[in-house]
Amino acid sequence: MATLKDVAALAGVSVKTVSNxxxxxxxxxxxxxxxxxxxxLATGYRPNLGARNLRRGRTxxxxxxxxxxxxxxxxxxxxxxxxxxxAHEWNVLIEQTLGTREGERATLASLGTHLxxxxxxxxxxxxxxxxxxxxxxxxxxMLGEHTVDLPIDRVGIDNVAxxxxxxxxxxxxxxxxxxxxxxxxHRGTAAxxxxxxxxxxxxxxxxxxxxxxxxxLNYHRRDGATAMAxxxxxxxxxxxxxxxxxxxxxxxxxxxxERGVRVPEDLAVxxxxxxxxGSYGRPSLTTVAPDKAAIAEAAVDLxxxxxxxxxxxxxxxxxxxxxxxxESTGG
Amino acid sequence: MATLKDVAALAGVSVKTVSNxxxxxxxxxxxxxxxxxxxxLATGYRPNLGARNLRRGRTxxxxxxxxxxxxxxxxxxxxxxxxxxxAHEWNVLIEQTLGTREGERATLASLGTHLxxxxxxxxxxxxxxxxxxxxxxxxxxMLGEHTVDLPIDRVGIDNVAxxxxxxxxxxxxxxxxxxxxxxxxHRGTAAxxxxxxxxxxxxxxxxxxxxxxxxxLNYHRRDGATAMAxxxxxxxxxxxxxxxxxxxxxxxxxxxxERGVRVPEDLAVxxxxxxxxGSYGRPSLTTVAPDKAAIAEAAVDLxxxxxxxxxxxxxxxxxxxxxxxxESTGG
DNA sequence: GGCATTTTTTACATCGTTGGAACAACGTTG
DNA sequence: CAACGTTGTTCCAACGATGTAAAAAATGCC
Numbered sequence: 001m002a003t004l005k006d007v008a009a010l011a012g013v014s015v016k017t018v019s020n021x022x023x024x025x026x027x028x029x030x031x032x033x034x035x036x037x038x039x040x041l042a043t044g045y046r047p048n049l050g051a052r053n054l055r056r057g058r059t060x061x062x063x064x065x066x067x068x069x070x071x072x073x074x075x076x077x078x079x080x081x082x083x084x085x086x087a088h089e090w091n092v093l094i095e096q097t098l099g100t101r102e103g104e105r106a107t108l109a110s111l112g113t114h115l116x117x118x119x120x121x122x123x124x125x126x127x128x129x130x131x132x133x134x135x136x137x138x139x140x141x142m143l144g145e146h147t148v149d150l151p152i153d154r155v156g157i158d159n160v161a162x163x164x165x166x167x168x169x170x171x172x173x174x175x176x177x178x179x180x181x182x183x184x185x186h187r188g189t190a191a192x193x194x195x196x197x198x199x200x201x202x203x204x205x206x207x208x209x210x211x212x213x214x215x216x217l218n219y220h221r222r223d224g225a226t227a228m229a230x231x232x233x234x235x236x237x238x239x240x241x242x243x244x245x246x247x248x249x250x251x252x253x254x255x256x257x258e259r260g261v262r263v264p265e266d267l268a269v270x271x272x273x274x275x276x277x278g279s280y281g282r283p284s285l286t287t288v289a290p291d292k293a294a295i296a297e298a299a300v301d302l303x304x305x306x307x308x309x310x311x312x313x314x315x316x317x318x319x320x321x322x323x324x325x326x327e328s329t330g331g
Numbered sequence: 332m333a334t335l336k337d338v339a340a341l342a343g344v345s346v347k348t349v350s351n352x353x354x355x356x357x358x359x360x361x362x363x364x365x366x367x368x369x370x371x372l373a374t375g376y377r378p379n380l381g382a383r384n385l386r387r388g389r390t391x392x393x394x395x396x397x398x399x400x401x402x403x404x405x406x407x408x409x410x411x412x413x414x415x416x417x418a419h420e421w422n423v424l425i426e427q428t429l430g431t432r433e434g435e436r437a438t439l440a441s442l443g444t445h446l447x448x449x450x451x452x453x454x455x456x457x458x459x460x461x462x463x464x465x466x467x468x469x470x471x472x473m474l475g476e477h478t479v480d481l482p483i484d485r486v487g488i489d490n491v492a493x494x495x496x497x498x499x500x501x502x503x504x505x506x507x508x509x510x511x512x513x514x515x516x517h518r519g520t521a522a523x524x525x526x527x528x529x530x531x532x533x534x535x536x537x538x539x540x541x542x543x544x545x546x547x548l549n550y551h552r553r554d555g556a557t558a559m560a561x562x563x564x565x566x567x568x569x570x571x572x573x574x575x576x577x578x579x580x581x582x583x584x585x586x587x588x589e590r591g592v593r594v595p596e597d598l599a600v601x602x603x604x605x606x607x608x609g610s611y612g613r614p615s616l617t618t619v620a621p622d623k624a625a626i627a628e629a630a631v632d633l634x635x636x637x638x639x640x641x642x643x644x645x646x647x648x649x650x651x652x653x654x655x656x657x658e659s660t661g662g
Numbered sequence: 663g664g665c666a667t668t669t670t671t672t673a674c675a676t677c678g679t680t681g682g683a684a685c686a687a688c689g690t691t692g
Numbered sequence: 693c694a695a696c697g698t699t700g701t702t703c704c705a706a707c708g709a710t711g712t713a714a715a716a717a718a719t720g721c722c
Contacts, residue, residue: 001468003677003678003679004678004679004680005678013701013702014701014702014703015678015679015680015702015703016679016680016681016701016702016703017700017701017702019679019680020680020700020701022679023680026699026700027698027699027700027701028700028701029699029700029701032700032701044466046466047678047679048385048677048678048679049446049679050381050384050385050390050446050677050678050679051385051677051678051679051680051707052678052679052680053381053679053707054379054381054382054385054677054678054679054706054707054708054709055678055679055680055681055706055707056679056680056707057707059381068410069400069406069407069409069410069413070406070407070410070607072403072406072608075400075401075403075406075409076400076401078400078406078425079399079400079401079427082400082425082426082427083427091424091446092424092425093422093423093424094409094413094423094425095413096410096413096414110377112332112375112377113377113378113379113380114332114377114378114379114380114381114382114708115379115380115381115422135332135375135377137332221607221611225611250608250611251611253613254611254612254613257613276401276552277403277581277608280552280556280581280582280585281585281612281613282584282585282588282612282613334707334708334709335708335709335710336708344671344672345671345672345673346672346673346708346709346710347671347672347673347709347710347711348670348671348672350709350710351670351671351710353709354710357669358669358670358671359670359671360669360670360671363670363671378708378709379707379708379709380709381707381708381709382677382707382708382709382710383708383709383710384677384709385676385677385678385679385707385708385709386676386677386708386709386710386711387677387709387710388677
C-alpha cells in the first residue's frame with residue numbers, strides 16, 4: 001500500500017507538499033499540484049487513517065454500546081445511528097454488552113483506549129458506581145433512562161408520559177383489569193414506564209393491584225410469554241395488558257392465542273417500541289412509537305457538540321413519540 | 332489520558348520496560364514489575380490502539396458490509412460476527428449499503444483506506460465488474476452467493492439443497508400447486524433457491540408454472556404481502572408457497588389471513604432464515620434454518636487465515652442448515 | 663577477583679501523517 | 693538595489709507504541 005513517501009518520490013516533491021495537496025491546502029503551484037495528483041492516481045494512494053488520527057488527536061470513530069443486535073429495537077436504532085454518524089464523517093464501532101451488568105461495565109472501561117472520539121451508550125443494567133469504570137474525559141451520550149443521576153448528556157422520550165398514554169388508551173376502551181408486563185428491579189426505563197402505568201390507573205380511579213404487575217428480567221419474546229401465562233392463571237385474569245416493549249407483547253400475544261384468549265375481545269394488548277414486526281403480526285400490535293430517527297440524530301448531534309466543546313453543561317434532549325393504534329386494541 | 336511515558340516516569344523505569352510489562356514479556360524483575368503495575372493502576376493507563384496498530388502494521392479493525400441492520404437476519408448475523416471477532420481481538424465496523432448496487436460499489440471502494448485488516452461482505456446487488464472497485468490486496472470474505480465467479484473466499488449454505496428440502500417438505504404434505512416468492516433478476520442467492528425449488532418440483536413430477544413464481548425486488552415484509560396478494564388473485568391459487576426469506580413469509584402470512592385463507596389448511600407456508608420472529612407468529616413459521624453462528628465464525632476464521640497468509644488459494648466453506656417444521660405447514 | 667554467560671534495562675529508530683518553523687523564490691515598492 | 697511581503701517548499705519534530713541492538717546488571721564458574 002502506497003504511503004505519502006512513495007507518492008512524494010514519484011512526483012519529485014517533499015512529503016509535506018503531497019500532504020498539502022491531499023488535504024486541500026492552498027499555496028501549491030499548479031504544476032506541482034498536477035504532478036502530485038498524477039502520482040496519487042498512479043500509486044492509488046489512500047491515507048492511513050490510523051496515522052492521521054494519531055497525529056490529529058482525533059480518531060474519527062464513535063462507539064455505540066448496546067445490549068444486543070438481535071433485539072429489533074436496537075438493530076433498527078443502530079442502523080439509524082450509522083446513518084446519522086455518516087453525515088458527520090464518523091465511523092461507528094458497535095459493542096454488544098449482552099445486557100449484563102458486567103458486560104456494560106467492561107465495555108465502559110474499554111472505551112478509554114483512545115480509539116474513539118466518544119460513545120453513545122444504551123445502558124440496561126448499569127447501577128450506582130458502575131460509571132466509575134468510565135474513563136474520565138471521554139464524551140458520552142446516554143440513551144434512555146438510567147437509575148443513576150450523573151451529569152451526562154441524555155437523549156430519550158418521556159417514558160412516564162408515553163406509558164400514561166398507552167394505559168389511558170386501554171382505559172378509554174373500558175378495560176378495568178389492566179396488567180403490566182416488564183417491571184424490573186434495576187432498569188430506569190422500566191421504573192418510569194411502571195410509574196406512568198400507575199399514574200394513569202390512579203387518574204382513572206382504578207385500583208393498583210400488585211398481582212397484575214408482572215416482572216420480566218429480560219425483555220425477550222419468551223419472557224413475555226411466561227409472564228402472560230402467569231397473568232392468565234390468576235383467578236381474575238386481566239382484560240388488558242401493557243407490555244414494556246414489543247417483544248414482550250409478541251410473546252404475550254402468542255401465549256394468549258395458545259390459551260384460547262381472544263385479542264382484542266377478551267384481552268387488549270399494547271406494546272412499546274413500534275418494531276415493524278408488530279404491525280405484521282396477527283393481530284397487529286398497538287404500540288408506543290418513539291421517533292427512532294430523531295433519537296439517533298439527537299444523540300449523534302449532542303455527541304458532536306460535546307466533543308467540540310467539552311465544557312458545556314450536560315443536556316437532556318426529549319424526542320417525540322406517538323401511540324400507534326392497531327388491531328390488538330381493536331384499532 | 333495517560334501514556335506509556337507517564338507511567339514510566341511514575342514508576343521510575345524506561346518506557347520500554349512498561350511496554351514489556353503491558354505486553355507480558357519475560358525478563359522483567361519482580362520488583363520492577365510490581366512498581367510498573369502499581370503505576371499502571373495509579374494512572375489508569377489504557378494503550379492507544381491507534382498508535383499500537385500503526386507500529387504493528389495492523390489496524391485491529393474488520394469491516395462488515397451488509398444491506399441493512401433493520402433486517403432481522405442481518406442484525407442477528409452482525410451480532411454473531413461481533414462476538415466471533417472479539418475472540419480475535421478485532422473491532423467490527425459495520426457499513427450499511429441499503430441493498431443498492433451503488434451503495435455496495437461505493438462501500439467496496441472505500442475499504443482501501445488502510446483502516447481495516449479485512450472485510451466480510453454480504454453482497455446483494457453486486458454485478459459483473461463491480462468488484463473492480465475493490466482495492467486490490469484487501470482480504471475479503473463473501474457471505475452467501477453472488478452471480479460473479481471470482482477467486483474470493485466464500486462462506487454460506489448450500490442454497491440449492493436447502494430450497495430442495497423446503498419444497499420437498501411441501502410435496503410430502505401432498506401439495507400440488509407450490510408457489511415461490513422471491514425471484515430476483517440479479518441476486519445469486521435468489522437464483523440458487525429458485526433452482527432448488529424447480530429441481531424439487533421436477534423430481535416430484537410436478538409441473539413448473541411460471542405464474543406461480545413471484546418476483547420480489549426487495550425482501551421486506553411488504554414485498555411478501557404484495558406478492559401473496561397477486562398469487563391469491565390467480566384463477567387457480569397455490570396451495571403452498573415457499574418464500575425466499577422469513578420476512579417475505581411474514582408478509583405472505585399476513586396477506587393470507589386478510590384474504591381469509593387458512594394456514595396451513597388452505598395454504599402451507601415455508602420461509603428461509605429462521606428469524607426468531609417466525610417462531611412466535613401465529614401460525615409459527617416453518618423455515619430453513621442456517622446455522623448463523625457457524626457462518627459468523629467461519630467467516631471471521633477464514634478472514635484471519637487470509638490476513639495471515641494472503642497467498643492461500645480461495646476457499647469455499649459450506650455451513651450446515653436444518654429445516655424447522657412448525658405450524659405454518661401443520662408441524 | 664576475573665571472565666564468560668545470562669538476564670534485565672535502556673536508547674534509539676520507526677510506523678504514516680501533519681503542524682510549525684525555516685527557508686527559498688518571486689515580484690513589488692520606496 | 694535593498695528591503696519587504698507574498699507565495700510555495702522543505703525540514704524537523706511529534707503523536708504513542710514497539711522491535712532491535714546495545715548497554716548494564718546480575719549470575720555462575722574457575
